[in-house]
Structures are given as C-alpha cells and as structure tokens.
Amino acid sequence: MGSPAPTPRPxxxxxxxxxxxxxxxxxxxxxxxxxxxxxxxxxxxxxxxPTTQPPGEAPDTLIGKRYVDAADTLELLCTASGTGHLTYGGQPLAVKPPKALPASD
Incomplete structure (x- = not known):
C-alpha cells in the first residue's frame, strides 16, 4: 500500500x-x-x-451519505459502503441531515 493521504483537498x-x-x-x-x-x-x-470486505460484517459507513465534522468544515461523500466509522482528528463524523425543501403551496 502507499503512504497515508496528504492534506485532503476537494x-x-x-x-x-x-x-x-x-x-x-x-x-x-x-x-x-x-x-x-x-x-x-x-x-x-x-x-x-483493498477491495474486499471482511466476511459477515454489516457496513457502518453507508453509500450516498454525506459525513461532516462538528465544525462543518469537512464534508465527505461515501461512494462505497464498508465497516468502520469515519473520524477526523479523532472526532467522529456525523451523517449530514438532508436540506429541507421549500414548501410548494
């Protein structure tokens, strides 16, 4: 495997x-x-x-969900589900709630 990722960029x-x-x-x-x-x-x-998942384990990180840090400065989009919770600087990332659409009266 390669070296750890450098400073992340969009x-x-x-x-x-x-x-x-x-x-x-x-x-x-x-x-x-x-x-x-x-x-x-x-x-x-x-x-x-790697491209393999440990057998019999349910995913913790879900495809299509956006994950953000508490300060809302880091945002990640999950493109493949897998085990393990996402963290940034030791702090867990939370699923970003969907934006509310304006009412269409």
Missing amino acids: GDQLASATSTTRVIVIRAPQDAASPIECGGTRMVPAQDA
Whole structure:
C-alpha cells in the first residue's frame, strides 16, 4: 500500500485500508492537519486500497451519505459502503441531515 493521504483537498478519493469504505472529499479546511480515519486506521488514496470486505460484517459507513465534522468544515461523500466509522482528528463524523425543501403551496 502507499503512504497515508496528504492534506485532503476537494475531489480527493480516499479509501479505508481495512475495509471497502470509499469517500470523496467534498469540502476540507485549508489547514487540515488531522488525519481522516475509518475504523481507527488512516484512510489512503483510493487506488492503494483493498477491495474486499471482511466476511459477515454489516457496513457502518453507508453509500450516498454525506459525513461532516462538528465544525462543518469537512464534508465527505461515501461512494462505497464498508465497516468502520469515519473520524477526523479523532472526532467522529456525523451523517449530514438532508436540506429541507421549500414548501410548494
């Protein structure tokens, strides 16, 4: 496998080193010094990642969901489900709630 991912930039594709979780960075702080991790392991560039899921484990990170940090400075879009919770700087990322659409009266 390759070296850990450098400072994340929008458009970067990252993957878990231990499961099939894959994400695309949608938004990242310019001074992002903390690692993005999945299941406690630093995420790597997607081309360096495994493509198999440990057998019998349900995914923790779900495809199509957006994950954000508490300060709403980092946003990731999950492109492949897998085991392991996403964290940034040791803090868990939460599923971003959908935006409410305006009422159409």
